[in-house]
Amino acid sequence: MPKSAIDPTTGLYPGTLTDVRGIEVGHHTFTGRPTGCSVVVARGSAVGGVDVRGAAPGTRETDLLAPANLVERVHAVLLSGGSAWGLDAASGVMRWLEEQGIGLLVGDAPGQLVPLVPAAVLFDLHVGDARLRPGAEAGHAACVAASGQPVPQGCVGAGAGATVGKMFGMGCAMKSGIGSASVTVDGVTVGALIAVNALGDVIDPANGATLAGARTADGAALRGTNRALLAGEPSLAILAGSNTTIGVIATDAPLTKAQAQRLATVGHDGLARAIAPVHTMSDGDTLFALGTGLAGHSPGFNVLAVMATEAVARACVNAVCAAQGLRLAAGWWPGSRDLQTARHQ
Secondary structure: OOHHHOEOOOOEOOOOHHHOOOOEEEEEEOOOOOOEEEEEEEEEEEEEEEEEOOOOOOEEOOHHHOOOOOOOEEEEEEEEOOHHHHHHHHHHHHHHHHHOOOOEEOOOOOOOEEOOOOEEEOOOOOOOOOOOOOOHHHHHHHHHOOEOOOOOOEOOHHHOOOEEOOOOOHHHOEEOOEEEEEEEEOOEEEEEEEEEEOOOEEEEOOOOEEEEOOEOOOOOOEOOHHHHHHOOOOOOOOOOOOEEEEEEEEEOOOOOHHHHHHHHHHHHHHHHHHEEOOOOOOEOOEEEEEEOOOOOOOOOHHHHHHHHHHHHHHHHHHHHHOOOOEEEOOEEEOOHHHHHHHHOO
């Protein structure tokens, strides 16, 4: 991943998931506390797949995406904060899709349209008032906001309450968010939208530098979680499921259902390039993959796999680089740019 790929104006890797033909993205962000949800809409439906790698996932409608199961296409994917409570936001997404006449026809009578909306959630209940979490109205609002415009990144939608670097406690953590990026080869695009709420640190694969993660006890520097653990520093007891990186990979290349699942699988290689440690017992890492087929051709699945890995890694970097610091009564979680600014003062 060459450093020159970063846009010098924004400091982010270029492109977003909406560069993929047939894909729209919308966020809904709460004002009462940092949480929200994000929806990826495929109005014309898309072949779907999923791969759950983390040991503490929170998901909905993932079984239907197995290649051996009947339904091949889905209409939207929801990413949400709020832990398991946030799964309720998918009901609002279904309601909006029904209002638009989008869904699987299961009969001729009114009401026999079923939108298919797989979903995954992340844990952000420790940031602000845990009684505020995304529900059906939030999911509906995210759909209303959905468009094909470039995706807003940082502390919005499902990334509003995301944090990283929690191996040594929340007091040493940093703010994260949701990021997006895309890669185009031979007229075919693969994009990723990733909400990074990882236990581990976020690494720039271009140079191995830690961008955000666990800070030293004085909060002034990054300690490097893997390095600290290997040096014998003890981690704190961590609630299972209190972290998770969730996201969507999409392409406009044609995919079979088996290929969609495989694309989700190799997308986790992008997480491994950008997050350390990843797929821990306290993370519920889940990636979905969608294929709209609107490009009409493919550069070959191996090329798509490389593109997906790259897009996911870049989106993870963007998630922390676009995030702003958060100060609450419970503490101060700086963003990556806050820490960089402090170093140069």
